[in-house]
Amino acid sequence: MRAKLLKLLPAIAVLAAWSALGTAAAANPIGADGFLSPDHKTWCSGSAAEVGCVSFHGSVADGAGHGAVLKRGGKLTLCPESTAGPEWACFQNFDETAPVLHYGKSVEVGGFRCKSTRQGIACVVRKSGRGFRIDDEAAIALRG
Secondary structure: OOOHHHHHHHHHHHHHHHHHHHHHHHHOOOOOEEEEOOOOOOOEEEEOEEEEEEOOOHHHHHHEEEEEEEEEOOEEEOOOOHHHHOOOOOOOOOOOOOOOOOOEEEEEOOOOOEEEEOEEEEEOOOOOOOOEOOOOEEEEEEEO
């Protein structure tokens, strides 16, 4: 019996680690896995250095998307729809399995805050309020 229990301990430890990761991701979904808008058409991800989002009109496979990247110092890069593709400067990935940031909810990472509204996802530098709002139609600059 003891030998069987010892063999199970590594598996139990792995399950506990995965469970803890899932809890952390749900508490702050803007981390490595990012988050999706409630309509699943916009995906965002962030770090202490930058936050960025990409949004698509149709399916991700269609490639008809646009995006925005906001740097810690407030520099904003807006990427129009025509720039999507393998060389796209904004984002190349889209995690369709990321957790959803529901309307009215916000997340913070580093000096950034992203909030989900019915008008889209708004991400700003907390100190200045400068940033962007993105939905499936466009990404626009926000001046704080």
